[in-house]
Amino acid sequence: MDRELVSVIIPAYNVDKFLGECVRSLLCQTYTNYEIIIIDDGSTDNTYVIGESLTFESTKVKVFRQENQGVSVARNVGMQKAKGEFYVFVDADDIVAPRYIETLVFCAQKSDMGIIGFTSERKELATEVNLNNVYVNASDVIENILCGSNYDGYLWNKIFQKRIIENNNLKFLKNIVVLEDLLFVLQYLKNCSTIAVSNEKLYYYRNREGSAVNNNRLDKYLSKYKVMEEIKKQNFTCTEQSKKKTSFLYFETMFSYLNQILIRENKTNELAEILPNVDIVELLKLKNIKLFLKFLYLKIKGKLYKI
Template identity: 30%
Template sequence: MQLKVSVVVPIYKVEKYLKKCVDSILNQTYSNIEVILVNDGSPDNCGEIAEYYSEEDHRVRVFHKENGGLSDARNYGMQYVTGDFVLFIDSDDWIAANMIERLVDTCNTFKADAVQSAFYYAYENYLLFDNRYYSRNDSPVVLDNKSLMYELVVNERVKNFAWGKLYKTNIIRDLPFEKGVLFEDVYWAHNVMQRINRYVILHEPLVYYLQRNDSIVSTYTPRNLDIIRGLIKRHNFIEENYKELVNESYKLIIKTCFTHYSLLLANKNKDKDGYYRNEIKKYINDNFPELKTAVKHSGLKIQLYLFKLHPHLMIFFRGCKKVLRKIKITQSSNLERIELS
Protein backbone atom coordinates (compact mmCIF):
# COMPACT_ATOMS: atom_id res chain seq x y z
CA MET A 1 0.00 0.00 0.00
CA GLN A 2 1.22 3.48 -0.88
CA LEU A 3 2.31 5.73 1.97
CA LYS A 4 0.24 8.89 2.23
CA VAL A 5 1.57 12.31 1.27
CA SER A 6 0.04 15.52 2.63
CA VAL A 7 0.48 18.55 0.37
CA VAL A 8 0.08 21.86 2.22
CA VAL A 9 -0.70 24.91 0.06
CA PRO A 10 -1.04 28.34 1.72
CA ILE A 11 -3.17 30.68 -0.41
CA TYR A 12 -3.25 34.47 -0.57
CA LYS A 13 -4.05 36.74 -3.55
CA VAL A 14 -3.09 34.20 -6.23
CA GLU A 15 -6.34 33.68 -8.14
CA LYS A 16 -4.41 34.10 -11.40
CA TYR A 17 -2.14 31.12 -10.58
CA LEU A 18 -4.07 28.90 -8.18
CA LYS A 19 -5.76 26.58 -10.69
CA LYS A 20 -2.48 25.72 -12.39
CA CYS A 21 -0.94 24.94 -9.01
CA VAL A 22 -3.76 22.74 -7.71
CA ASP A 23 -4.26 20.95 -11.05
CA SER A 24 -0.58 20.00 -11.07
CA ILE A 25 -0.99 18.42 -7.62
CA LEU A 26 -4.20 16.55 -8.37
CA ASN A 27 -2.83 15.18 -11.65
CA GLN A 28 0.06 13.40 -9.97
CA THR A 29 1.00 9.85 -10.95
CA TYR A 30 1.02 9.12 -7.21
CA SER A 31 -2.57 8.83 -6.01
CA ASN A 32 -2.44 8.51 -2.20
CA ILE A 33 -2.34 12.19 -1.39
CA GLU A 34 -4.33 14.71 0.58
CA VAL A 35 -4.26 18.36 -0.49
CA ILE A 36 -4.67 20.88 2.31
CA LEU A 37 -5.58 24.29 0.89
CA VAL A 38 -5.33 27.07 3.48
CA ASN A 39 -7.11 30.24 2.40
CA ASP A 40 -5.23 32.85 4.43
CA GLY A 41 -7.97 35.49 4.29
CA SER A 42 -7.41 36.14 0.59
CA PRO A 43 -9.55 39.10 -0.59
CA ASP A 44 -9.93 37.80 -4.17
CA ASN A 45 -11.68 34.67 -5.48
CA CYS A 46 -9.15 32.19 -4.10
CA GLY A 47 -11.57 30.91 -1.45
CA GLU A 48 -14.22 30.08 -4.06
CA ILE A 49 -11.66 28.40 -6.31
CA ALA A 50 -10.44 26.27 -3.41
CA GLU A 51 -13.98 25.25 -2.48
CA TYR A 52 -14.63 24.19 -6.07
CA TYR A 53 -11.72 21.75 -5.89
CA SER A 54 -12.92 20.31 -2.56
CA GLU A 55 -16.29 19.58 -4.14
CA GLU A 56 -14.72 17.96 -7.22
CA ASP A 57 -12.04 15.84 -5.52
CA HIS A 58 -12.38 14.10 -2.15
CA ARG A 59 -8.62 14.38 -1.58
CA VAL A 60 -8.88 18.17 -1.24
CA ARG A 61 -9.58 19.78 2.13
CA VAL A 62 -10.10 23.53 2.41
CA PHE A 63 -9.62 25.69 5.49
CA HIS A 64 -10.40 29.40 5.71
CA LYS A 65 -8.73 31.67 8.25
CA GLU A 66 -8.01 35.32 8.88
CA ASN A 67 -4.90 36.64 7.18
CA GLY A 68 -1.82 35.86 9.23
CA GLY A 69 0.93 35.46 6.65
CA LEU A 70 2.62 32.51 5.00
CA SER A 71 4.06 31.05 8.22
CA ASP A 72 0.73 31.17 10.00
CA ALA A 73 -1.02 29.52 7.04
CA ARG A 74 1.51 26.69 6.89
CA ASN A 75 1.27 26.15 10.64
CA TYR A 76 -2.51 26.10 10.39
CA GLY A 77 -2.42 23.52 7.61
CA MET A 78 -0.01 21.30 9.55
CA GLN A 79 -2.68 20.79 12.22
CA TYR A 80 -4.70 18.76 9.73
CA VAL A 81 -1.91 16.68 8.18
CA THR A 82 -2.58 12.94 8.33
CA GLY A 83 0.07 11.75 5.85
CA ASP A 84 3.33 9.92 6.40
CA PHE A 85 5.10 12.65 4.41
CA VAL A 86 4.60 16.40 3.99
CA LEU A 87 5.23 18.49 0.89
CA PHE A 88 4.87 22.29 0.89
CA ILE A 89 3.90 23.94 -2.39
CA ASP A 90 3.56 27.70 -2.83
CA SER A 91 0.29 28.58 -4.53
CA ASP A 92 1.80 30.44 -7.49
CA ASP A 93 4.15 27.54 -8.36
CA TRP A 94 3.35 24.20 -9.99
CA ILE A 95 4.93 20.75 -10.05
CA ALA A 96 5.75 18.01 -12.57
CA ALA A 97 3.20 15.17 -12.82
CA ASN A 98 5.64 12.59 -11.41
CA MET A 99 7.11 14.71 -8.64
CA ILE A 100 5.51 13.04 -5.63
CA GLU A 101 6.10 9.55 -7.02
CA ARG A 102 9.79 10.32 -7.62
CA LEU A 103 10.27 11.82 -4.16
CA VAL A 104 8.53 8.98 -2.32
CA ASP A 105 10.36 6.30 -4.32
CA THR A 106 13.69 8.02 -3.65
CA CYS A 107 12.92 8.36 0.04
CA ASN A 108 12.10 4.64 0.28
CA THR A 109 15.07 3.54 -1.83
CA PHE A 110 17.63 5.47 0.22
CA LYS A 111 15.78 5.23 3.55
CA ALA A 112 16.00 9.02 3.73
CA ASP A 113 14.36 11.41 6.16
CA ALA A 114 13.90 14.05 3.46
CA VAL A 115 14.37 14.39 -0.29
CA GLN A 116 14.69 17.56 -2.34
CA SER A 117 14.13 17.97 -6.05
CA ALA A 118 15.72 20.48 -8.36
CA PHE A 119 13.56 23.25 -9.81
CA TYR A 120 13.14 25.55 -12.75
CA TYR A 121 12.98 29.32 -12.47
CA ALA A 122 9.79 29.74 -14.51
CA TYR A 123 9.37 32.86 -16.63
CA GLU A 124 6.57 33.59 -19.09
CA ASN A 125 8.43 32.38 -22.20
CA TYR A 126 11.33 30.33 -20.86
CA LEU A 127 12.72 28.32 -17.98
CA LEU A 128 16.11 28.57 -16.27
CA PHE A 129 17.89 25.65 -14.64
CA ASP A 130 20.85 26.16 -12.31
CA ASN A 131 23.45 23.78 -13.76
CA ARG A 132 26.48 25.23 -11.98
CA TYR A 133 26.80 22.23 -9.66
CA TYR A 134 24.76 19.42 -11.17
CA SER A 135 23.24 18.50 -14.51
CA ARG A 136 19.68 17.22 -14.79
CA ASN A 137 20.87 13.67 -15.46
CA ASP A 138 23.31 13.31 -12.56
CA SER A 139 22.81 10.55 -10.02
CA PRO A 140 21.21 11.44 -6.67
CA VAL A 141 23.48 12.76 -3.93
CA VAL A 142 23.14 11.39 -0.41
CA LEU A 143 24.17 13.64 2.50
CA ASP A 144 24.70 12.79 6.14
CA ASN A 145 23.82 15.32 8.82
CA LYS A 146 27.13 17.22 8.86
CA SER A 147 27.30 17.46 5.06
CA LEU A 148 23.69 18.57 4.94
CA MET A 149 24.19 21.36 7.46
CA TYR A 150 27.25 22.57 5.55
CA GLU A 151 25.27 22.70 2.31
CA LEU A 152 22.37 24.49 4.03
CA VAL A 153 24.66 27.16 5.45
CA VAL A 154 26.44 27.70 2.13
CA ASN A 155 22.97 27.97 0.53
CA GLU A 156 23.88 26.81 -2.96
CA ARG A 157 23.08 23.10 -3.40
CA VAL A 158 20.62 23.00 -0.51
CA LYS A 159 18.43 26.09 -0.33
CA ASN A 160 16.55 27.30 2.71
CA PHE A 161 13.23 26.94 0.87
CA ALA A 162 10.68 24.79 2.69
CA TRP A 163 9.01 23.94 -0.63
CA GLY A 164 10.33 21.38 -3.12
CA LYS A 165 11.28 18.94 -0.37
CA LEU A 166 9.50 15.86 0.90
CA TYR A 167 9.75 15.48 4.69
CA LYS A 168 8.80 12.64 6.98
CA THR A 169 5.90 14.10 8.94
CA ASN A 170 7.22 13.05 12.34
CA ILE A 171 10.36 15.14 11.78
CA ILE A 172 8.61 18.48 11.22
CA ARG A 173 5.24 18.20 12.93
CA ASP A 174 6.33 19.96 16.14
CA LEU A 175 8.51 22.59 14.41
CA PRO A 176 6.26 25.55 13.52
CA PHE A 177 7.31 28.37 11.21
CA GLU A 178 8.04 31.68 12.91
CA LYS A 179 5.11 34.01 12.45
CA GLY A 180 5.26 37.68 11.49
CA VAL A 181 8.53 37.55 9.53
CA LEU A 182 9.50 37.49 5.88
CA PHE A 183 11.92 34.75 4.72
CA GLU A 184 10.39 32.47 7.33
CA ASP A 185 12.20 29.45 5.87
CA VAL A 186 15.55 30.83 7.09
CA TYR A 187 14.24 30.74 10.66
CA TRP A 188 12.97 27.16 10.25
CA ALA A 189 15.18 25.06 7.97
CA HIS A 190 18.18 24.55 10.28
CA ASN A 191 15.95 23.22 13.07
CA VAL A 192 14.57 20.65 10.63
CA MET A 193 17.92 19.70 9.13
CA GLN A 194 19.41 19.09 12.58
CA ARG A 195 17.00 16.15 12.93
CA ILE A 196 17.82 14.58 9.55
CA ASN A 197 20.30 11.71 9.35
CA ARG A 198 20.03 11.02 5.63
CA TYR A 199 19.07 13.58 2.99
CA VAL A 200 18.88 12.99 -0.76
CA ILE A 201 19.22 15.56 -3.55
CA LEU A 202 17.53 14.77 -6.85
CA HIS A 203 18.77 16.80 -9.81
CA GLU A 204 15.69 16.33 -11.97
CA PRO A 205 13.76 19.64 -11.89
CA LEU A 206 10.27 18.81 -10.66
CA VAL A 207 9.10 22.23 -9.40
CA TYR A 208 8.33 25.29 -11.51
CA TYR A 209 9.23 28.30 -9.35
CA LEU A 210 7.33 31.24 -10.80
CA GLN A 211 9.33 34.43 -11.31
CA ARG A 212 7.07 37.46 -11.28
CA ASN A 213 7.94 40.67 -13.07
CA ASP A 214 8.05 42.85 -9.95
CA SER A 215 11.46 44.47 -9.48
CA ILE A 216 13.05 43.81 -6.10
CA VAL A 217 14.23 47.44 -6.02
CA SER A 218 10.77 48.88 -6.62
CA THR A 219 9.04 46.54 -4.15
CA TYR A 220 11.74 46.65 -1.47
CA THR A 221 10.83 47.52 2.11
CA PRO A 222 12.82 47.41 5.37
CA ARG A 223 10.84 44.28 6.26
CA ASN A 224 13.15 42.47 3.84
CA LEU A 225 15.82 42.84 6.52
CA ASP A 226 14.10 39.95 8.29
CA ILE A 227 16.40 37.69 6.30
CA ILE A 228 19.48 39.18 8.00
CA ARG A 229 17.86 38.82 11.42
CA GLY A 230 16.99 35.23 10.56
CA LEU A 231 20.56 34.45 9.47
CA ILE A 232 21.94 36.00 12.67
CA LYS A 233 19.50 33.94 14.75
CA ARG A 234 20.58 30.84 12.84
CA HIS A 235 24.22 31.80 13.37
CA ASN A 236 23.72 31.56 17.14
CA PHE A 237 22.40 28.04 16.57
CA ILE A 238 25.42 27.22 14.39
CA GLU A 239 27.86 28.48 17.03
CA GLU A 240 26.23 26.23 19.60
CA ASN A 241 25.79 23.08 17.50
CA TYR A 242 28.09 23.18 14.45
CA LYS A 243 31.16 25.23 15.36
CA GLU A 244 33.02 24.10 12.23
CA LEU A 245 30.48 26.03 10.12
CA VAL A 246 30.79 29.38 11.88
CA ASN A 247 32.92 31.00 9.17
CA GLU A 248 30.61 29.80 6.39
CA SER A 249 27.67 31.22 8.31
CA TYR A 250 29.42 34.58 8.66
CA LYS A 251 30.14 34.65 4.91
CA LEU A 252 26.47 34.33 4.03
CA ILE A 253 25.54 37.00 6.57
CA ILE A 254 28.12 39.38 5.07
CA LYS A 255 26.94 38.80 1.50
CA THR A 256 23.35 39.34 2.58
CA CYS A 257 24.24 42.50 4.51
CA PHE A 258 26.00 43.96 1.47
CA THR A 259 23.07 43.17 -0.81
CA HIS A 260 20.54 44.77 1.51
CA TYR A 261 22.69 47.80 2.24
CA SER A 262 22.80 48.40 -1.52
CA LEU A 263 19.03 47.96 -1.81
CA LEU A 264 18.43 50.37 1.07
CA LEU A 265 20.65 52.94 -0.61
CA ALA A 266 18.66 52.50 -3.83
CA ASN A 267 15.50 53.08 -1.77
CA LYS A 268 16.59 56.06 0.31
CA ASN A 269 13.00 57.21 0.58
CA LYS A 270 12.29 54.10 2.67
CA ASP A 271 15.31 54.69 4.92
CA LYS A 272 15.45 58.49 4.99
CA ASP A 273 17.38 58.85 8.22
CA GLY A 274 19.64 55.89 7.46
CA TYR A 275 18.40 53.94 10.47
CA TYR A 276 18.45 50.55 8.75
CA ARG A 277 21.74 51.15 6.97
CA ASN A 278 23.27 52.11 10.31
CA GLU A 279 21.87 48.89 11.79
CA ILE A 280 23.82 46.92 9.17
CA LYS A 281 26.97 49.01 9.69
CA LYS A 282 26.76 48.47 13.43
CA TYR A 283 26.54 44.71 13.03
CA ILE A 284 29.59 44.65 10.75
CA ASN A 285 31.60 46.97 13.01
CA ASP A 286 30.67 45.07 16.17
CA ASN A 287 31.67 41.74 14.61
CA PHE A 288 34.51 42.92 12.39
CA PRO A 289 37.30 40.73 13.88
CA GLU A 290 35.23 37.56 13.44
CA LEU A 291 34.06 38.60 9.96
CA LYS A 292 37.62 39.36 8.91
CA THR A 293 38.70 35.86 9.94
CA ALA A 294 35.74 34.31 8.10
CA VAL A 295 36.53 35.98 4.76
CA LYS A 296 40.32 35.69 4.96
CA HIS A 297 40.54 33.32 2.00
CA SER A 298 37.45 34.39 0.06
CA GLY A 299 36.50 36.98 -2.53
CA LEU A 300 34.55 38.85 0.15
CA LYS A 301 37.74 40.09 1.80
CA ILE A 302 38.12 43.15 -0.45
CA GLN A 303 34.44 44.04 -0.13
CA LEU A 304 34.58 43.84 3.66
CA TYR A 305 37.59 46.16 3.88
CA LEU A 306 36.05 48.60 1.40
CA PHE A 307 32.82 48.62 3.42
CA LYS A 308 34.81 49.34 6.56
CA LEU A 309 36.44 52.35 4.86
CA HIS A 310 33.14 53.56 3.41
CA PRO A 311 30.08 51.54 2.33
CA HIS A 312 29.91 53.42 -0.98
CA LEU A 313 33.32 52.00 -1.93
CA MET A 314 31.95 48.49 -1.52
CA ILE A 315 28.89 49.35 -3.61
CA PHE A 316 31.08 50.87 -6.34
CA PHE A 317 33.28 47.74 -6.35
CA ARG A 318 30.23 45.44 -6.63
CA GLY A 319 28.83 47.62 -9.39
CA CYS A 320 32.06 47.35 -11.38
CA LYS A 321 32.09 43.56 -11.01
CA LYS A 322 28.49 43.43 -12.23
CA VAL A 323 29.33 45.51 -15.31
CA LEU A 324 32.34 43.34 -16.07
CA ARG A 325 30.22 40.22 -15.85
CA LYS A 326 27.69 41.70 -18.23
CA ILE A 327 30.28 42.42 -20.89
CA LYS A 328 31.88 39.03 -20.22
CA ILE A 329 35.33 40.36 -19.30
CA THR A 330 35.12 38.16 -16.22
CA GLN A 331 33.65 34.69 -16.24
CA SER A 332 30.00 34.51 -15.25
CA SER A 333 27.81 31.51 -14.56
CA ASN A 334 25.14 31.18 -17.23
CA LEU A 335 22.12 29.15 -16.23
CA GLU A 336 20.72 26.68 -18.71
CA ARG A 337 17.85 28.26 -20.62
CA ILE A 338 14.92 26.28 -22.02
CA GLU A 339 12.65 28.15 -24.42
CA LEU A 340 8.91 27.52 -24.16
CA SER A 341 7.02 27.11 -27.43
Protein backbone atom coordinates (compact mmCIF):
# COMPACT_ATOMS: atom_id res chain seq x y z
CA MET A 1 0.00 0.00 0.00
CA ASP A 2 2.84 2.40 0.85
CA ARG A 3 4.96 1.71 -2.23
CA GLU A 4 4.17 4.86 -4.23
CA LEU A 5 5.84 8.06 -3.08
CA VAL A 6 3.39 10.92 -2.58
CA SER A 7 4.56 14.54 -2.83
CA VAL A 8 2.58 16.95 -0.66
CA ILE A 9 3.07 20.46 -2.08
CA ILE A 10 2.42 23.45 0.21
CA PRO A 11 2.68 27.03 -1.15
CA ALA A 12 3.27 29.32 1.82
CA TYR A 13 3.03 33.09 2.11
CA ASN A 14 2.91 34.88 5.49
CA VAL A 15 1.43 31.90 7.32
CA ASP A 16 3.81 31.66 10.29
CA LYS A 17 0.84 31.30 12.67
CA PHE A 18 -0.53 28.25 10.81
CA LEU A 19 2.30 26.42 9.00
CA GLY A 20 3.50 24.42 12.00
CA GLU A 21 0.07 22.98 12.80
CA CYS A 22 -0.55 22.20 9.12
CA VAL A 23 2.72 20.28 8.66
CA ARG A 24 2.43 18.45 11.98
CA SER A 25 -1.01 17.17 10.97
CA LEU A 26 0.67 15.81 7.84
CA LEU A 27 3.42 14.18 9.89
CA CYS A 28 0.76 12.08 11.69
CA GLN A 29 -0.32 10.18 8.56
CA THR A 30 -1.08 6.46 8.53
CA TYR A 31 0.48 6.33 5.05
CA THR A 32 4.26 6.45 5.45
CA ASN A 33 5.84 6.96 2.02
CA TYR A 34 5.52 10.68 1.34
CA GLU A 35 7.46 13.93 1.23
CA ILE A 36 6.33 17.42 2.22
CA ILE A 37 7.53 20.24 -0.03
CA ILE A 38 7.06 23.77 1.31
CA ILE A 39 7.54 26.62 -1.17
CA ASP A 40 7.89 29.92 0.69
CA ASP A 41 6.68 32.57 -1.74
CA GLY A 42 8.73 35.50 -0.46
CA SER A 43 7.05 35.77 2.95
CA THR A 44 7.73 38.87 5.04
CA ASP A 45 7.05 37.14 8.36
CA ASN A 46 8.66 34.04 9.94
CA THR A 47 7.16 31.51 7.54
CA TYR A 48 10.52 30.43 6.11
CA VAL A 49 12.14 30.18 9.55
CA ILE A 50 9.31 27.95 10.77
CA GLY A 51 9.56 25.88 7.59
CA GLU A 52 13.27 25.33 8.20
CA SER A 53 12.64 24.36 11.83
CA LEU A 54 10.15 21.72 10.65
CA THR A 55 12.89 20.04 8.60
CA PHE A 56 14.56 19.16 11.92
CA GLU A 57 11.37 17.46 13.09
CA SER A 58 11.23 15.14 10.08
CA THR A 59 13.37 14.30 7.07
CA LYS A 60 10.14 14.18 5.07
CA VAL A 61 9.96 17.99 5.16
CA LYS A 62 11.80 20.07 2.56
CA VAL A 63 11.56 23.85 2.35
CA PHE A 64 12.47 26.13 -0.56
CA ARG A 65 12.36 29.89 -0.90
CA GLN A 66 11.60 32.13 -3.88
CA GLU A 67 10.81 35.78 -4.53
CA ASN A 68 7.11 36.57 -4.28
CA GLN A 69 5.57 35.39 -7.56
CA GLY A 70 2.17 34.14 -6.47
CA VAL A 71 0.60 30.84 -5.51
CA SER A 72 0.51 29.48 -9.08
CA VAL A 73 4.26 29.83 -9.56
CA ALA A 74 4.86 28.39 -6.08
CA ARG A 75 2.85 25.29 -6.96
CA ASN A 76 4.60 24.95 -10.32
CA VAL A 77 7.97 25.10 -8.54
CA GLY A 78 6.70 22.53 -6.04
CA MET A 79 5.87 20.14 -8.89
CA GLN A 80 9.36 20.65 -10.32
CA LYS A 81 10.90 19.73 -6.96
CA ALA A 82 8.54 16.79 -6.34
CA LYS A 83 9.82 13.23 -6.68
CA GLY A 84 6.56 11.38 -6.05
CA GLU A 85 4.30 9.48 -8.43
CA PHE A 86 1.33 11.29 -6.92
CA TYR A 87 0.84 14.97 -6.07
CA VAL A 88 -1.32 16.35 -3.28
CA PHE A 89 -1.77 20.11 -2.75
CA VAL A 90 -2.39 21.42 0.75
CA ASP A 91 -2.98 25.03 1.82
CA ALA A 92 -0.57 26.12 4.56
CA ASP A 93 -3.33 27.31 6.89
CA ASP A 94 -5.38 24.09 6.78
CA ILE A 95 -5.10 20.75 8.60
CA VAL A 96 -5.72 17.14 7.60
CA ALA A 97 -6.84 13.93 9.29
CA PRO A 98 -4.40 11.00 9.81
CA ARG A 99 -5.93 8.94 6.98
CA TYR A 100 -5.88 11.82 4.48
CA ILE A 101 -3.03 10.55 2.27
CA GLU A 102 -3.89 6.86 2.71
CA THR A 103 -7.45 7.35 1.50
CA LEU A 104 -6.42 9.50 -1.47
CA VAL A 105 -3.78 6.97 -2.56
CA PHE A 106 -6.30 4.13 -2.27
CA CYS A 107 -8.57 6.07 -4.64
CA ALA A 108 -5.75 6.95 -7.03
CA GLN A 109 -4.58 3.35 -7.33
CA LYS A 110 -7.94 2.47 -8.85
CA SER A 111 -8.46 5.52 -11.07
CA ASP A 112 -6.90 8.63 -12.64
CA MET A 113 -7.88 10.90 -9.74
CA GLY A 114 -9.12 10.48 -6.19
CA ILE A 115 -11.56 12.85 -4.49
CA ILE A 116 -12.51 12.94 -0.80
CA GLY A 117 -14.94 15.02 1.24
CA PHE A 118 -13.97 17.97 3.44
CA THR A 119 -15.23 20.23 6.18
CA SER A 120 -15.05 24.01 6.05
CA GLU A 121 -15.72 27.02 8.24
CA ARG A 122 -16.27 29.31 5.24
CA LYS A 123 -19.87 30.48 5.11
CA GLU A 124 -20.11 30.32 1.33
CA LEU A 125 -18.99 26.69 1.34
CA ALA A 126 -21.06 23.88 2.73
CA THR A 127 -20.08 23.04 6.32
CA GLU A 128 -19.74 19.44 5.21
CA VAL A 129 -19.47 18.10 1.70
CA ASN A 130 -20.92 14.60 1.47
CA LEU A 131 -19.87 12.35 -1.39
CA ASN A 132 -20.72 8.75 -2.18
CA ASN A 133 -18.12 5.99 -2.45
CA VAL A 134 -18.32 5.63 -6.22
CA TYR A 135 -16.40 5.50 -9.48
CA VAL A 136 -17.48 8.13 -11.97
CA ASN A 137 -16.54 9.27 -15.46
CA ALA A 138 -14.25 12.30 -15.62
CA SER A 139 -16.62 14.00 -18.07
CA ASP A 140 -19.43 13.71 -15.52
CA VAL A 141 -17.23 15.34 -12.86
CA ILE A 142 -16.44 18.23 -15.23
CA GLU A 143 -20.15 18.75 -15.88
CA ASN A 144 -20.91 18.64 -12.16
CA ILE A 145 -18.18 21.17 -11.33
CA LEU A 146 -19.32 23.64 -13.99
CA CYS A 147 -22.98 23.28 -13.02
CA GLY A 148 -22.25 23.68 -9.31
CA SER A 149 -23.45 20.24 -8.31
CA ASN A 150 -21.84 17.56 -6.07
CA TYR A 151 -18.21 18.05 -7.03
CA ASP A 152 -15.90 21.04 -6.75
CA GLY A 153 -12.84 22.60 -8.34
CA TYR A 154 -10.65 22.71 -5.23
CA LEU A 155 -7.20 21.13 -5.17
CA TRP A 156 -6.82 20.04 -1.59
CA ASN A 157 -9.37 17.21 -1.52
CA LYS A 158 -7.89 15.53 -4.60
CA ILE A 159 -4.84 13.50 -5.59
CA PHE A 160 -3.14 13.87 -8.99
CA GLN A 161 -0.92 11.51 -10.97
CA LYS A 162 2.46 12.87 -12.00
CA ARG A 163 2.24 10.88 -15.24
CA ILE A 164 -0.91 12.68 -16.41
CA ILE A 165 0.45 16.11 -15.42
CA GLU A 166 3.78 15.64 -17.22
CA ASN A 167 2.36 13.92 -20.31
CA ASN A 168 0.00 16.85 -20.87
CA ASN A 169 2.37 19.60 -19.68
CA LEU A 170 -0.15 20.86 -17.12
CA LYS A 171 0.79 23.94 -15.10
CA PHE A 172 -0.95 26.54 -13.00
CA LEU A 173 -1.71 29.79 -14.82
CA LYS A 174 0.61 32.58 -13.65
CA ASN A 175 -0.55 35.90 -12.19
CA ILE A 176 -3.87 34.44 -11.07
CA VAL A 177 -4.82 35.01 -7.42
CA VAL A 178 -8.15 33.11 -7.29
CA LEU A 179 -9.72 30.18 -9.21
CA GLU A 180 -6.31 29.00 -10.44
CA ASP A 181 -7.16 25.65 -8.84
CA LEU A 182 -10.43 25.34 -10.78
CA LEU A 183 -8.73 25.75 -14.15
CA PHE A 184 -5.98 23.24 -13.27
CA VAL A 185 -8.51 20.66 -12.05
CA LEU A 186 -10.59 20.98 -15.23
CA GLN A 187 -7.50 20.67 -17.45
CA TYR A 188 -6.43 17.58 -15.52
CA LEU A 189 -9.89 15.98 -15.67
CA LYS A 190 -9.96 16.52 -19.43
CA ASN A 191 -7.15 13.96 -19.63
CA CYS A 192 -8.77 11.40 -17.30
CA SER A 193 -11.26 8.61 -17.73
CA THR A 194 -12.31 7.26 -14.31
CA ILE A 195 -12.44 9.11 -10.97
CA ALA A 196 -12.68 7.40 -7.57
CA VAL A 197 -14.66 9.23 -4.90
CA SER A 198 -14.64 8.62 -1.13
CA ASN A 199 -17.18 10.13 1.26
CA GLU A 200 -14.68 10.41 4.10
CA LYS A 201 -14.19 14.01 5.22
CA LEU A 202 -10.45 14.16 5.94
CA TYR A 203 -9.51 17.74 5.05
CA TYR A 204 -10.35 20.75 7.20
CA TYR A 205 -10.45 24.06 5.34
CA ARG A 206 -9.95 27.11 7.55
CA ASN A 207 -11.11 30.63 6.80
CA ARG A 208 -8.10 32.94 7.22
CA GLU A 209 -8.34 36.73 7.06
CA GLY A 210 -5.98 38.13 4.47
CA SER A 211 -6.09 35.10 2.19
CA ALA A 212 -6.74 35.65 -1.52
CA VAL A 213 -10.35 34.48 -1.31
CA ASN A 214 -11.09 36.99 1.45
CA ASN A 215 -9.72 40.16 -0.11
CA ASN A 216 -11.49 42.57 -2.41
CA ARG A 217 -8.57 43.62 -4.58
CA LEU A 218 -9.01 44.46 -8.23
CA ASP A 219 -6.67 41.63 -9.27
CA LYS A 220 -9.12 39.17 -7.72
CA TYR A 221 -11.82 40.31 -10.16
CA LEU A 222 -9.34 40.25 -13.05
CA SER A 223 -8.24 36.71 -12.12
CA LYS A 224 -11.82 35.45 -12.08
CA TYR A 225 -12.42 36.98 -15.50
CA LYS A 226 -9.21 35.49 -16.97
CA VAL A 227 -10.01 32.02 -15.63
CA MET A 228 -13.58 32.06 -16.94
CA GLU A 229 -12.31 33.34 -20.29
CA GLU A 230 -9.87 30.41 -20.42
CA ILE A 231 -12.56 27.89 -19.42
CA LYS A 232 -14.82 29.21 -22.16
CA LYS A 233 -11.98 29.14 -24.69
CA GLN A 234 -10.94 25.56 -23.88
CA ASN A 235 -14.53 24.34 -24.15
CA PHE A 236 -14.68 21.84 -21.29
CA THR A 237 -18.46 21.64 -21.49
CA CYS A 238 -20.55 18.94 -23.16
CA THR A 239 -24.19 19.50 -22.27
CA GLU A 240 -26.33 22.54 -23.04
CA GLN A 241 -26.83 23.11 -19.31
CA SER A 242 -23.11 23.39 -18.58
CA LYS A 243 -22.52 25.52 -21.68
CA LYS A 244 -25.20 27.93 -20.53
CA LYS A 245 -23.78 27.99 -17.00
CA THR A 246 -20.26 28.65 -18.30
CA SER A 247 -21.50 31.50 -20.51
CA PHE A 248 -23.38 33.04 -17.60
CA LEU A 249 -20.33 32.90 -15.29
CA TYR A 250 -18.11 34.28 -18.06
CA PHE A 251 -20.30 37.35 -18.61
CA GLU A 252 -20.91 37.82 -14.90
CA THR A 253 -17.19 37.85 -14.04
CA MET A 254 -16.41 40.09 -17.02
CA PHE A 255 -18.99 42.69 -16.04
CA SER A 256 -17.99 42.54 -12.36
CA TYR A 257 -14.37 43.19 -13.30
CA LEU A 258 -15.22 46.12 -15.59
CA ASN A 259 -17.53 47.60 -12.99
CA GLN A 260 -14.75 47.49 -10.39
CA ILE A 261 -12.47 49.35 -12.81
CA LEU A 262 -15.03 52.13 -13.16
CA ILE A 263 -15.58 52.34 -9.41
CA ARG A 264 -11.93 52.33 -8.41
CA GLU A 265 -9.97 53.68 -11.35
CA ASN A 266 -12.43 55.73 -13.42
CA LYS A 267 -10.73 54.28 -16.48
CA THR A 268 -12.39 53.33 -19.74
CA ASN A 269 -9.46 51.66 -21.55
CA GLU A 270 -10.49 48.17 -20.49
CA LEU A 271 -14.13 48.87 -21.36
CA ALA A 272 -13.16 50.10 -24.81
CA GLU A 273 -11.08 46.96 -25.34
CA ILE A 274 -13.47 44.32 -23.97
CA LEU A 275 -17.08 45.51 -24.43
CA PRO A 276 -17.03 45.72 -28.27
CA ASN A 277 -16.10 42.02 -28.34
CA VAL A 278 -19.09 40.92 -26.28
CA ASP A 279 -21.21 38.41 -28.21
CA ILE A 280 -24.64 40.05 -27.87
CA VAL A 281 -26.41 37.04 -29.39
CA GLU A 282 -24.86 34.70 -26.85
CA LEU A 283 -25.69 37.13 -24.04
CA LEU A 284 -29.33 37.35 -25.12
CA LYS A 285 -29.62 33.55 -25.31
CA LEU A 286 -29.07 33.40 -21.56
CA LYS A 287 -32.36 35.26 -21.06
CA ASN A 288 -31.01 36.88 -17.92
CA ILE A 289 -32.29 40.44 -17.60
CA LYS A 290 -29.95 41.36 -14.74
CA LEU A 291 -26.90 40.34 -16.74
CA PHE A 292 -28.07 42.28 -19.79
CA LEU A 293 -28.77 45.38 -17.68
CA LYS A 294 -25.22 45.19 -16.31
CA PHE A 295 -23.96 45.18 -19.88
CA LEU A 296 -26.07 48.23 -20.80
CA TYR A 297 -24.97 50.04 -17.64
CA LEU A 298 -21.30 49.55 -18.51
CA LYS A 299 -21.85 50.66 -22.11
CA ILE A 300 -23.59 53.87 -20.99
CA LYS A 301 -21.17 54.51 -18.14
CA GLY A 302 -18.19 54.07 -20.43
CA LYS A 303 -19.56 56.63 -22.87
CA LEU A 304 -20.25 59.11 -20.07
CA TYR A 305 -16.64 58.91 -18.90
CA LYS A 306 -15.47 59.76 -22.41
CA ILE A 307 -17.47 63.00 -22.52
